[in-house]
Amino acid sequence: MAKILMKGNEAIGEGxxxxxxxxxxxxxxxxxxxxxxxxxxxxxxxGGLYLQAESEVASINMxxxxxxxxxxxMTSSSGPGISxxxxxxxYLAGAELPCVIVNMIRxxxxxxxxxxxxSDYFQATKGGGHGxxxxxxxxxxxxxxxxxxxxxxxxxxxxxxxxxxxxGDGVLGQMMEPxxxxxxxxxxxxxxxxxxxxRLRGKEKRLINSLYxxxxxxxxxxxxxxxxxxxxxxxxxxxxxxxxxxAEMVMVAFGTSARICKSVVDRCREExxxxxxxxxxxxxxxxxxxxxxxxxxxxxxxTVEMNMGQMVEDVRLSVNGKRPVHFYGRVGGMxxxxxxxxxxxxxxxxxxVA
Amino acid sequence: xxxxxxxxxxxxxxxxxxxxxxxxxIAHRLVAEVIDELQVFEKAIAVAPVGxxxxxxxxxxxxxYQASHGRAPAVxxxxxRVLPDRVVFTYQGDGDLAAIGxxxxxxxxxxxxxxxxxxxxxxxYAMTGGQMAPTTLLGQKTTTTPFGxxxxxxxxxxxxSEMLSVLDGTAYAARVSLHNPANVTRAKKAxxxxxxxxxxxxxxxxxxxxxxxxxxxxLPPLKALKWLEDNMLPYYPLGEFKKxxxxx
Amino acid sequence: xxxxILIAGFGGQGVLSTGQLLAYSGMVEGKHVAWIxxxxxxxxxxxxxxxxTIADSPISSPVVSEPTVLIAMNRPSLEKFEKVVVPGGIIFxxxxxxxxxxxxxxxxxxxxxxxxxxxxxxxSKVANNIILGALLELTRVVTTGxxxxxxxxxxxxxxxxxxxxxxxxxxxGAGLVRE
Numbered sequence: 175m176a177k178i179l180m181k182g183n184e185a186i187g188e189g190x191x192x193x194x195x196x197x198x199x200x201x202x203x204x205x206x207x208x209x210x211x212x213x214x215x216x217x218x219x220x221g222g223l224y225l226q227a228e229s230e231v232a233s234i235n236m237x238x239x240x241x242x243x244x245x246x247x248m249t250s251s252s253g254p255g256i257s258x259x260x261x262x263x264x265y266l267a268g269a270e271l272p273c274v275i276v277n278m279i280r281x282x283x284x285x286x287x288x289x290x291x292x293s294d295y296f297q298a299t300k301g302g303g304h305g306x307x308x309x310x311x312x313x314x315x316x317x318x319x320x321x322x323x324x325x326x327x328x329x330x331x332x333x334x335x336x337x338x339x340x341x342g343d344g345v346l347g348q349m350m351e352p353x354x355x356x357x358x359x360x361x362x363x364x365x366x367x368x369x370x371x372x373r374l375r376g377k378e379k380r381l382i383n384s385l386y387x388x389x390x391x392x393x394x395x396x397x398x399x400x401x402x403x404x405x406x407x408x409x410x411x412x413x414x415x416x417x418x419x420x421a422e423m424v425m426v427a428f429g430t431s432a433r434i435c436k437s438v439v440d441r442c443r444e445e446x447x448x449x450x451x452x453x454x455x456x457x458x459x460x461x462x463x464x465x466x467x468x469x470x471x472x473x474x475x476x477t478v479e480m481n482m483g484q485m486v487e488d489v490r491l492s493v494n495g496k497r498p499v500h501f502y503g504r505v506g507g508m509x510x511x512x513x514x515x516x517x518x519x520x521x522x523x524x525x526x527v528a
Numbered sequence: 529x530x531x532x533x534x535x536x537x538x539x540x541x542x543x544x545x546x547x548x549x550x551x552x553x554i555a556h557r558l559v560a561e562v563i564d565e566l567q568v569f570e571k572a573i574a575v576a577p578v579g580x581x582x583x584x585x586x587x588x589x590x591x592x593y594q595a596s597h598g599r600a601p602a603v604x605x606x607x608x609r610v611l612p613d614r615v616v617f618t619y620q621g622d623g624d625l626a627a628i629g630x631x632x633x634x635x636x637x638x639x640x641x642x643x644x645x646x647x648x649x650x651x652x653y654a655m656t657g658g659q660m661a662p663t664t665l666l667g668q669k670t671t672t673t674p675f676g677x678x679x680x681x682x683x684x685x686x687x688x689s690e691m692l693s694v695l696d697g698t699a700y701a702a703r704v705s706l707h708n709p710a711n712v713t714r715a716k717k718a719x720x721x722x723x724x725x726x727x728x729x730x731x732x733x734x735x736x737x738x739x740x741x742x743x744x745x746x747l748p749p750l751k752a753l754k755w756l757e758d759n760m761l762p763y764y765p766l767g768e769f770k771k772x773x774x775x776x
Numbered sequence: 777x778x779x780x781i782l783i784a785g786f787g788g789q790g791v792l793s794t795g796q797l798l799a800y801s802g803m804v805e806g807k808h809v810a811w812i813x814x815x816x817x818x819x820x821x822x823x824x825x826x827x828x829t830i831a832d833s834p835i836s837s838p839v840v841s842e843p844t845v846l847i848a849m850n851r852p853s854l855e856k857f858e859k860v861v862v863p864g865g866i867i868f869x870x871x872x873x874x875x876x877x878x879x880x881x882x883x884x885x886x887x888x889x890x891x892x893x894x895x896x897x898x899x900s901k902v903a904n905n906i907i908l909g910a911l912l913e914l915t916r917v918v919t920t921g922x923x924x925x926x927x928x929x930x931x932x933x934x935x936x937x938x939x940x941x942x943x944x945x946x947x948x949g950a951g952l953v954r955e
Contacts (some may be wrong), residue, residue, distance in 0.1 A: 177798050179811070197610060227602070228635035235599035235632070239575075242593055247606070252771020265596050349838050350796065350811040354804045370591045370607075372614045374570045381585055383594040408611055436836030509839045 176466045177352035179248045181343060183208035185317045185353060186276055187216055189324025190248055192359045195274070196222030197247040199236035201229055204288040204467040205344035206278035210250070219328065231256035234262030234275075241271040242382035244329050244369030250276035253286065253294055256334055264303030267399075268384030270368075276322070277337045278347045281507030289507025290343035290430060295484035298339050299458040304465040306396055308513060310401045310410065311457040312337040323455075332364050334406055341350035341457065343480065345430040345458035406459055413461035415468075416445055418450030423522060424468055425451045426489050431510055435478050438515045449519055457485070464494035466510075474522060480508070481513075529619070536560035540589040541723070549742040549749025551706040552580060552648065556587050558716045559619070562723050563590065568615040573607055575600040577629075579621035580655045581648065588619075598629025601636035604643045615726060616643040623653045626662040626688050633734075640731035642759055644722045646649050646687065647734055650741040651760060658744035661730030662686045665759055685763060689736040693769035699731035702768040705738035705761065707753040714766075721771070730772045738764055777807075779917045780840040783904075784825035784857055785849025785870075793930075794851070794904040795826035795908045798821075800930055801922040802830040810838035823852060830917050845915065847907050851876060866914060869906045886953060888908060893948060901938075902945035909949025920946055 180188070187209050190198070198213045210224070221433045227233040233249045240247040251259065256277045266273060281292045296302075298311045310330050314320045323340060331338040341392040370380045386392035395467040417439050418424055427435040432453040442449035454461045454466065465475075474497055477486040486501045493499050504510045535541060539560035563572050568594045572590035576582055578597035585592035595603040600618035608616045625633050625647050633645070652670055653659040659672040663685050667676040677685075693701040700722050704715035716738060722733035738760050740752040747755055779921040781798065789856075792842045795811050802809035813826045828841025846861045847868045848854035854874055861867055872891035888910060890903040912920060923946060926937045 178802055179796070179803055179809070185775035197606075199606065225605075225609060228631050231599065232605075232632050232635065235596065235602035236609070238595070239593065239603035239608075240610045241606070242603075243607055244608045245610045247610075261596055264597070269594075342587040345812060345839065347909045348813050351838070352809060356839075368604060370593060371571060372571045372573055372591050379589060379888060380591050381594070382592075383585065385582065403705075428837075434839060440836055441814055500575050509841075512837060512839075513842065 177354055178429065179304060179350050180317055181208055181348060181350050181415050182317050182320050182485050183278070183347040184212045185320040186250065186324060186340070186356060187212035189321040190274065190328070190453065191216055191220055191222070192321070192355065193246065193325040193328040194363055195246040195248050195328060196220065197240045197245050198222070199227050199233045199240070199247070200249045200251065201227050201255060203232050203252045205280055205290070206250050206252055206348055208347065209276065213528060216260065227388060228443070230258040234259040234266070235424065236268055237273050237275075238269070238271060241273045241507075242269070242370045244366035244371065246363065248276065249459065250272040250278070252280045253282050255358065256294065256297065260297075261302035263309070264307060264339045265384050267303070267307035269382050269495065270335040271329075271337065271382065271398075272335050273337050274327045274331060275337055277339055277341050278407055279341060279343045282358055283503070288505045290345045290509060291480045291505065291507055292343060292429060293481035293484070293505065294341065295479070299460070299488070300343055307399065308336070308406070308458055310334065310336055310406060311341045312457075313455060314337065314340065314342060314346065315429050315453060317320060317346075317349065317434050318353045321353055321355055330410065332366070334402060335368075336402070341429065343430050347499050353360065365439065369517045390500075398487050410456055411459045411461040411463050412455040413464040414453040414455060415464065416451040417452065418452065420448050421450030421468075422448045422473045423450075423476060423519065424472050425476045425478055425519070426465070426485070427451065427452070428454045428457060428485065431478045431480050434510050434515060437497065438519060439513045441512070441516055442519060447519070447523060460485075460488040462492040465489060469493055469496050472497065476519060476522060477501050478510055479503045480510065481505055496525050529561045536564045537591055538563040538572065540587055542586070544587060545583060547743040549752055550580075550738065551650075551739040554706050554712060555646065555648060555715075555737050555739065556584060558712070558719050559617070561716065562590065562720045563615070565720065566723055566727065568723070568727065569611065571615045572616050573611075573616045575604045575607070575616065575618040577618065577624040578662045579618040579624050579653075579758065581619055581621060582655070584619050586720055598624050598627070599632055600624065601641070601645065602630065602631040605636055605641050608641060608643050611641070615723065617646060618643065618761070620648070621654070622630070622647070622649045622651070622661045622663040626686050633688070634695070637692045637695045637698045637732045637734070640771050642726055642731055643733075644726045645732075645734040646719065647736045649688075649736050650687070650739040651765065652741050652744045654741050654744050665763055668759075688762060689734060689769050691735055697732050698734070698770055700725040700733035700768075701770045702734075703736040703738065703764060703766050705756065705766055707738070707740070707756045710712070711766075718768070725772060736764075777830070777851070778917060779830050779845060780843045780874055781828045781830070781847070781911070782840050782843035782857055783828070783847040783849070783855030786825070787823070787824040789849050790904050791824050791847075792826050794908060795828045797926055797930055798830070798908065798918065800919040800926040802828075803878065804922045804925050805918055807832060807918070810835050812838050812840070812857065825853065826859070838943070844883035845911060847911065848874065849904070850870070850874065854878065861907040865939050866898060866911075868910060870903070872903070886951060888949065894945060896939065897944050897948060899938075899941055902942055905942050905945035908950040909940045909946035910953045911949075912946065913953050922948075
């Protein structure tokens, strides 16, 4: 099959279209602009709609409206815009509406900068908005994986009636890699017997709602959501293991930092250092099972992130004190340099001596 | 005996939670009657706000959404863009529409979104305990303007219908009042026109409905209606600020 | 084979598109490729650079932090990136615009007056391809045939008339470094 060279941000758009998404509502922000540019052209070609909203607050609520009708819909932004969307994301989770939200993370906090970062891990996986809820969070590490995961993102969001967030950064968004997209497969969207489309279809009234004014009822709703989240945790943990056979140390990294760690693993292995990589593909649910599988056979873990240490907390929870978990991070839009990560690995192997 | 008056089909048979003398009930009824008369019940989708009328999704018997505070026009945009042949309306109070949701209402109008907005202006935040609204009159006492609204501190009340009427995307903008039977009849006419504008696909339509809030104004129901007439009408003139030639 | 090529210059010098052409050519030859840009907030006239990785095996990291080849199209690029080139690597210096010498002794450095030579053959727009030609000749990272094929793919049809001069530039560049 012929390959084409594609930017990550464009791949998000094409992946969405191929997954049957026909509605995009968004507000411009760097570094994800190629995505709206792409969809503004592409959506009309497939009879879809690209609509530029007046703010991220409006975008996410347009998504809420469209999702409630049963349509496949998405929005995208970067840190500051995703922060503005948090109320709407909480409503989407509360009302159990499927949709896909893309966050191409930039350096923060505040206005920060437009350089790549992974500092929105907490926001995506631990809440961000108010109330007890979870997003399914996917973290691709290549342009091909972006295309593939966009399909999964829409499928998972429909399957669980839950918003899904795809997290990348400026590196993934702007890099070009060859991708195989093949021919558009015919798709059939799942039945949505809850969708609000007017009462033309039959007798019962339908409602999209997250208000449960009676505490007893709201508790029941929360229990129901929790049951769903438990099921997702059980069924949907995904990760990639890279050269973990016989590894004494396993690095844990996602997205762009995982790509850098892969090159570090290669260098270490060439030099006879038994190092491997576990790359979470789902950030929530965190691939606890992958860590647990390795914890007895490895001596230590090193988490590498483009933040001050966020995912490392989940790694530590999964390791549960059985092994030391080290951390190396670059922040503010700085990307870890393979050489420096390698030095860090060597230091740990040498008992803390550089 | 011939039945001359009955509950509109679009209004569910259940008691409202509104306070005695509140005019939300009248506004609900007018909207429901219009939906019945235009025979669009099956196509109708209501978007409820946050505020006293948060539960209007229970009362309107059509399909419905409950939106976050101020965002009903964005939610309605999402619905209508997917289902352009449905009849979509938001029902919003003055805090929802004229304060926190100003961006959404202005830009929905600017885009000419083809849905209808029922805007209840009672010059106060009622659900949260009688605080100042953007529509609170100068000198009016509320729990957050205990000495009366002072324009130096709080600015002046916002006339939303006039403001929205200057936007090209707005096809219909009118202000009506519910303080007496004659005005209730006029209010219904305006609401019907607004829905007709939407059904004809002409663009954004809004009806601002001056309403009373006896509880938070601290007045008995009849005096509240009189207060509305004496105080709100001079500041908020009634009438149609914009209407398309095609329908009216 | 694993080449990490860093191309750097002013915005508007076409360094991003030169990198894309190279990546595309690698893909045409069935190699593993990645292209990654980095540029300042200025849309035009700021510094621009991109990294291109071309390899026989899957590319672990697309970030070119230790390039095997540096193409410096202007002086700030040379000053900024000279130090990160791997020992034994190659530095191409666009001597039309850079009036200083590289300081590294452990790399091979080629001074190519790319803008002047491009003018000589008829268009200053093909300066990058003069250096690209030299790069191909020295590294064989992709074939000239693959670049030619890619030019037809990446250039819009109304620019196809520019292809002959682009190929000429590659040839001239290659001739410069041919033993």
